[in-house]
Amino acid sequence: MHIYEVEKDSSQDMRERIADLMMGQMESIGKENAYDLLLHSIDLALTDDSMAHIFVAEDNDSILGVAFLNVSISLQKGGYYIWLNDLYVHKEYRNQGIAKKLLLKIIYWAENNGIKGIELETGVSNAATKALYNSLGFYDVVSKRYGFQF
Numbered sequence: 014m015h016i017y018e019v020e021k022d023s024s025q026d027m028r029e030r031i032a033d034l035m036m037g038q039m040e041s042i043g044k045e046n047a048y049d050l051l052l053h054s055i056d057l058a059l060t061d062d063s064m065a066h067i068f069v070a071e072d073n074d075s076i077l078g079v080a081f082l083n084v085s086i087s088l089q090k091g092g093y094y095i096w097l098n099d100l101y102v103h104k105e106y107r108n109q110g111i112a113k114k115l116l117l118k119i120i121y122w123a124e125n126n127g128i129k130g131i132e133l134e135t136g137v138s139n140a141a142t143k144a145l146y147n148s149l150g151f152y153d154v155v156s157k158r159y160g161f162q163f
Contacts, residue, residue: 014077014111016118019067021059028055031067034076038101068118070102070111078102078111080119090129095119097133112142116149134158 019027032051039047058065064085070078081099086092097119102111123131132154135142 014070014072014114016068016070016114018118018122019059019069021061021063023059028052028059030076031055031069031079034079034103035081035099035101037103038099066122068115068122070115076103077106078115080115082119084128087129092129093127094129095123095131097131100133108141112145113149116145120149 019031029052032048032055035051036048039051055067057063058067058081065081065083068080068082069076079099079101080097082095082097084093084095087094100112100115102115119131122128131151133146133151135146
């Protein structure tokens, strides 16, 4: 298995393979036009001026997992930090350490790029995911997330 960051000039085929995998996550939330939204978001993330990054776990030309993140600036942290938007592993390949390998790659990348921290959100009842994050040194942050959409 190979874990790597997707290049900004990646092929349309690569972008579509990422979107195909992420459809598994989008279907669970019932989003209309999900595939088109995914492709558009992936295209935006891979523009030269984007602070978004995509990491994939690939084996035998199949993408098994993907992590989508944004680098932002935090006044509290005094520099750059990562917001991990999505971490998704195909359901047939879960519990094989793929998510952990993706996270370790991101942590290594962050340490080597002057990133001050990583933040993310997970469901309160998702015990397996919380155990994974805790095993890597993540800790609970008490907050309430709000949203606004145009």
